[in-house]
Amino acid sequence: MRVLPAFLAGDAQAARVVPPTGFTAWLTVFTSAAMAFLAVFALALSFSAGRLADRWGEALARTATLRISAPDGQMAEQTEAALRILEQTPGVASARALTDEEQRTLLAPWLGPDLPVERLPIPRLIEIVETDEGFDVQGLRLRLAAEVPGAVLDDHTRWRRPLVRAADRLRALGWASIGLIGGAVAAMITLAAQAALAANVQVIGVLRLVGARDRYIAQAFTRRFTLRALGGATLGTAAGMGAVALLPQEGADGFLTALGLLGAEWAVPLAVPPLAGAVAWAATGLAARRTLRGLD
Numbered sequence: 001m002r003v004l005p006a007f008l009a010g011d012a013q014a015a016r017v018v019p020p021t022g023f024t025a026w027l028t029v030f031t032s033a034a035m036a037f038l039a040v041f042a043l044a045l046s047f048s049a050g051r052l053a054d055r056w057g058e059a060l061a062r063t064a065t066l067r068i069s070a071p072d073g074q075m076a077e078q079t080e081a082a083l084r085i086l087e088q089t090p091g092v093a094s095a096r097a098l099t100d101e102e103q104r105t106l107l108a109p110w111l112g113p114d115l116p117v118e119r120l121p122i123p124r125l126i127e128i129v130e131t132d133e134g135f136d137v138q139g140l141r142l143r144l145a146a147e148v149p150g151a152v153l154d155d156h157t158r159w160r161r162p163l164v165r166a167a168d169r170l171r172a173l174g175w176a177s178i179g180l181i182g183g184a185v186a187a188m189i190t191l192a193a194q195a196a197l198a199a200n201v202q203v204i205g206v207l208r209l210v211g212a213r214d215r216y217i218a219q220a221f222t223r224r225f226t227l228r229a230l231g232g233a234t235l236g237t238a239a240g241m242g243a244v245a246l247l248p249q250e251g252a253d254g255f256l257t258a259l260g261l262l263g264a265e266w267a268v269p270l271a272v273p274p275l276a277g278a279v280a281w282a283a284t285g286l287a288a289r290r291t292l293r294g295l296d
Contacts, residue, residue, distance in 0.1 A: 032232030040240025046174025053167030091135030229280030
């Protein structure tokens with residue numbers, strides 16, 4: 001016959017010390033479920049922010065834009081000169097001038113889709129793709145200033161750094177939220193355990209009279225509250241994962257990173273119930289020992 005671990009099997013006599021129902025039971029289960037639900041969303045936020053930082057960093061790290069402003073009669077000439085310079089620049093994988101249609105598409109969100117690009121003094125944009133080694137930004141700027149006076153090079157550094165920094169802060173915020181959630185679970189379970197102990201002072205006194213040790217009594221409370229927290233966290237985690245699965249995925253423009261969890265990341269929330277149980281075990285054990293010492 002298979003024997004269950006002592007912790008899961010428990011002790012029928014000791015279990016009577018802890019009220020099986022009542023506000024402490026519901027409080028423990030509800031708090032664990034709610035906090036587990038929030039923990040799953042915090043994990044989703046953290047992972048999404050990490051992907052966002054990586055995507056923004058990669059998208060802007062190897063690209064640059066050359067903007068050419070020149071009179072109509074010199075625009076084509078300066079564009080060709082800039083393209084020749086870029087072809088000769090080490091570290092430039094490719095460079096091409098955007099067409100009028102592409103520039104119209106870029107400006108459409110701000111100026112409308114019917115913008116007459118060909119008749120307006122709009123700078124010509126050249127898209128630059130770098131190699132893995134990259135190019136000498138300062139050297140290229142100096143050469144362009146000498147040979148193509150209407151060219152302005154933008155290596156996207158001023159755009160990339162704030163975006164990546166913001167995404168990294170969101171990721172840190174997600175992990176900090178998980179820590180706060182764990183602290184809140186510990187605090188609520190501690191209060192519930194203390195309330196249950198206070199409500200059973202007479203029963204505890206009788207158990208002591210018949211020879212029960214404080215360790216025996218504390219284990220009864222620890223087991224009951226740990227199982228309650230584990231059950232509530234399991235329900236909350238399942239609900240949270242279901243809600244995350246319903247979040248919108250890839251943006252229509254292909255720029256926004258997918259929200260939620262992807263691939264192996266779905267396995268991480270499965271650690272939330274065991275962690276909630278561990279927090280409940282530690283918090284309840286500490287509260288029980290402290291309360292029992294105070295009854296001496």
